[in-house]
Amino acid sequence: xxxxxxxxxxxxxxxxxxxxxxxxxxxxxxxxxxxxxxxxxxxxxxxxxxxxxxxxxxxxxxxxxxxxxxxxxxxxxxxxxxxxxxxxxxxxxxxxxxxxxxxxxxxxxxxxxxxxxxxxxxxxxxxxxxxxxxxxxxxxxxxxxxxxxxxxxxxxxxxxxxxxxxxxxxxxxxxxxxxxxxxxxxxxxxxxxxxxxxxxxxxxxxxxxxxxxxxxxxxxxxxxxxxxxxxxxxxxxxxxxxxxxxxxxxxxxxxxxxxxxxxxxxxxxxxxxxxxxxxxxxxxxxxxxxxxxxxxxxxxxxxxxxxxxxxxxxxxxxxxxxxxxxxxxxxxxxxxxxxxxxxxxxxxxxxxxxxxxxxxxxxxxxxxxxxxxxxxxxxxxxx
Numbered sequence: 001x002x003x004x005x006x007x008x009x010x011x012x013x014x015x016x017x018x019x020x021x022x023x024x025x026x027x028x029x030x031x032x033x034x035x036x037x038x039x040x041x042x043x044x045x046x047x048x049x050x051x052x053x054x055x056x057x058x059x060x061x062x063x064x065x066x067x068x069x070x071x072x073x074x075x076x077x078x079x080x081x082x083x084x085x086x087x088x089x090x091x092x093x094x095x096x097x098x099x100x101x102x103x104x105x106x107x108x109x110x111x112x113x114x115x116x117x118x119x120x121x122x123x124x125x126x127x128x129x130x131x132x133x134x135x136x137x138x139x140x141x142x143x144x145x146x147x148x149x150x151x152x153x154x155x156x157x158x159x160x161x162x163x164x165x166x167x168x169x170x171x172x173x174x175x176x177x178x179x180x181x182x183x184x185x186x187x188x189x190x191x192x193x194x195x196x197x198x199x200x201x202x203x204x205x206x207x208x209x210x211x212x213x214x215x216x217x218x219x220x221x222x223x224x225x226x227x228x229x230x231x232x233x234x235x236x237x238x239x240x241x242x243x244x245x246x247x248x249x250x251x252x253x254x255x256x257x258x259x260x261x262x263x264x265x266x267x268x269x270x271x272x273x274x275x276x277x278x279x280x281x282x283x284x285x286x287x288x289x290x291x292x293x294x295x296x297x298x299x300x301x302x303x304x305x306x307x308x309x310x311x312x313x314x315x316x317x318x319x320x321x322x323x324x325x326x327x328x329x330x331x332x333x334x335x336x337x338x339x340x341x342x343x344x345x346x347x348x349x350x351x352x353x354x355x356x357x358x359x360x361x362x363x364x365x366x367x368x369x370x371x372x373x374x375x376x377x378x379x380x381x382x383x
Contacts, residue, residue, distance in 0.1 A: 112138075203215070219268070
């Protein structure tokens with residue numbers, strides 16, 4: 001954990017756009033959209049870095065009331081000047097893997113919304129303000145992995161420019177939009193203009209890091225070329241109002257005349273704000289995790305034979321599960337007094353728990369014998 005409220009001057013200059021484009025081919029997309037020609041979610045791995053973690057938490061206030069829209073559309077230069085100061089570039093490190101992404105500032109005291117996949121598994125997360133150049137330690141306030149959303153707080157932040165929040169409810173096909181983010185993961189925000197091509201789209205995704213699959217619904221489809229590092233960044237309308245959060249796209253390093261047309265997706269801001277509000281209210285649910293993430297230290301699958309339960313397929317070294325005596329092949333049948341018949345049951349039972357909770361567990365061991373024990377959940381990275 002890092003020092004509370006710590007911040008450092010960023011040495012990254014914002015004038016490296018040409019260098020960013022030259023290095024575009026170096027990045028690997030972090031998510032693939034299944035069945036759509038290999039569309040890639042833009043949050044590429046970077047060279048691992050070392051940053052302090054996060055510690056403090058304080059009451060926060062989100063500004064969601066947008067000022068009146070300008071009568072005329074903004075020029076590209078005016079739009080960039082309005083939007084870029086309200087974003088942060090994000091670096092999330094997990095062991096030897098580092099992921100880059102973008103976040104949107106929702107309040108002057110540093111509440112930020114981004115994609116869950118940008119920070120998933122991150123043990124050390126920092127954010128650099130495109131307004132001040134300061135680097136902040138990041139606290140993960142909560143997340144909804146199913147909707148690919150995460151709510152962060154920048155430790156010690158104040159007086160940050162925040163996004164002008166609009167709505168996607170009035171969006172229509174053909175509307176001009178612009179995605180802006182940490183293109184190529186080098187800390188250089190670049191606009192990607194386009195138009196809305198579809199609304200209410202459902203896509204299936206696969207995380208290239210851990211192989212997990214997810215289905216995102218109700219997305220805004222655009223022909224803007226969302227690139228590696230843009231994940232979690234703003235999709236704005238012609239007035240510079242935030243209407244979506246970039247989440248996926250078929251990023252190609254060097255497009256040619258034969259390349260497929262840009263096809264990217266954003267989560268409507270109207271979908272994201274209820275998750276933000278729930279996280280800030282402090283109320284966890286089966287889908288929304290608030291506060292630190294507890295870990296048991298097992299990977300499980302449904303046990304198809306009798307008895308039903310969550311079958312352990314892997315156990316982490318020195319984890320609560322290992323200390324309690326759980327091994328590969330164990331079938332968990334009860335967790336904290338709740339019967340477990342599927343792996344989903346175990347995930348649901350974990351959703352209401354927090355690090356430090358003492359849990360009674362019952363299981364059938366690999367030899368078919370019933371067993372029971374107690375364990376204390378550890379704190380782990382967001383998952």
